[in-house]
Amino acid sequence: MQILNTLTVLALVVMSFALIVAVPVLYASSEDSGRSNRLILLGGLVWVALVLLNWGMSLFVV
Helix, strand or coil: CHHHHHHHHHHHHHHHHHHHHHHHHHHHCCCCHHHHHHHHHHHHHHHHHHHHHHHHHHHHHC
């Protein structure tokens, strides 16, 4: 179970780094702003899901 918790933390860190890089790039690009906004929203939803998954996993590990 501890390995799964470590993997969820790793996924959260990777997703956070990807959003730190991707959000300014997508906002700066002038191409298809609707698609960019959907990608940012999807990334934010995935990040929130990973936070909640990490919280749930920590309940079982501790």
